[in-house]
Amino acid sequence: MPVPRRSLLAAGVTAAFVPAAVRAQxxxxxxxIRFVVPFSPGGGSDIVARLLADELTQRLGQPLIIENRPGQAASIGAAYTAQQPPxxxxxxxxxxxxxxxNPYLYPxxxxxxxxxFTPIVHIAQLPNILVVHPSLPVTNVAEFIAYARANPDKLSFSSTGSGSSSHLAAELFxxxxxxxxxxxxxxxxxQALIDLTAGRVEVTLDSFAVMMPAVRAGQLRLLGISTAQRMEDYxxxxxxAETLPGYEGTTLLYMVGPAGLPAPIVQTFNAAFNEVLRLPRIRQRFREMGMAASGGTPEELAKxxxxxxxxxxxxxxxxxVKVD
Structure with a gap:
């Protein structure tokens, strides 16, 4: 049945009053897309971001541009991101x-x-490992705990600074x-590694990637890893946790956007990241860096x-704990 000419005209008039921004979204x-790294170029987070950005560019159809905004324990980059439109x-x-x-370390x-922020996806686990100088008469976690209990305040442990992952992992231990x-x-x-291998500091719970070469060279003795279970790759x-049930002192990398990020965009990001994290070449590169690829849903990351x-x-x- 033909549509009356007056109806067509009315429809045209109505369309004319729809804002151009709505009609042409x-x-x-x-x-x-700006990919903010709240640390200096060359660090672990920066390397991972650049590795992922190359793959995500292919999947999202737009380049992901790395922006390093370091300073104040990642607060500068975090504040910048939180202030951007969602x-x-x-x-x-x-x-x-x-x-x-940071909320409990800084006033x-x-x-x-x-x-x-809006959670997007968990990227990776970065385990710490418990290592000691070979001069200590211990070969496993149980022996180390017994020795440390028998010698309170006689052992020293290194960290990468007050409030750092290595410091808090040791405090939890x-x-x-x-x-x-x-x-x-x-x-x-x-810097800590120099004093550890020299025996000036006896213990650390620090980065797997940094400490393992010294372990393999026989300069340090490896007692355990900070993940909740043994790592699949090692x-x-x-x-x-096999000796100290419930212990987990592992750091992580994850992605967020500003608060209020629309659900469809979150899901698109999440799907793209998960696809990249399943790639064998990405998983292998993570293993080489002493990390384990994660993935999952935004809800899992929020938890x-x-x-x-x-x-x-x-x-x-x-x-x-007080920050320096």
Missing amino acids: PAWPSRP DGYTILICTPGVQMT SLPYDPEHG MNMSGTHMVHVPYRSSG PEIPAI IIDDGRVKWRRVIEIAG
């Missing part, structure tokens, strides 16, 4: 400091760690094992963040 993404054109790679530990932050050692903070794992390394916030707040408060 471009498909997302239609321009480059349009899918700015995302942030995080370590636990952004949302799980104020330039962003809202609890409500300022001491709290759960009933031991106490003297904390010696360094500016980097590499099944010969016992988990500390990881919430659980981590509760866990590390308790560790910080019990140990009385």
Whole structure:
């Protein structure tokens, strides 16, 4: 049945009054995406971000441009991201400091760690390993705990600074094992490694990737890994939790966007990241860096963040950790 000419005219008039922005919404993404790294170029987070950005560019059809915004324990990059519009054109790679530990280490932050971000996906686990100088008369975690209990405050442990992953992993270990050692903070794992291999510091719970070469060279003795279970790629390394049930002192990398990021954009990001994280070449590169690829849903990441916030707040408060 023909449509009356007056109806067609009315429809045309109505369309004319629809805002142009609504009638011409471009498909997302239609321009480059800023991939914020809150650390300096060349570090682990930066390397991972660049590795993922290359793959995501192919899948999203727009380049992901790395923006390094380091400083103030990742707070500068985090605050910048939280202040951007939730349009899918700015995302942030995080370590636990952004949302799980900084709120309890610093009196104020330039962003809202609890409500300022939208979870996207868990990227990877970065395990720490418990290593000792070979001069210590211990060969496993149980022997080490017994020795440390018998020698309170006589052992020293290194970290990459007060409030760092290595520091908090050791504080958690001491709290759960009933031991106490003297904390010696360094500016980097590499600097700590020099004193560890020389025997000036006896113990650390620090980066798998940094410490393993010294273990393989016989300069340090490996006792256990900080993951909840043995790592699939290194099944010969016992988990500390096998001796200390419930222990987990592993850091992680994950992705967030500004608060209010629309669900369709979150799901598109999540699907693309998960696809990339399943690639054999990516998983192999992660293994070479001492990491384990993760993935999962935004909801699973949100729970990881919430659980981590509760866990590390308790560790910080019990140990009385103060930042330098």
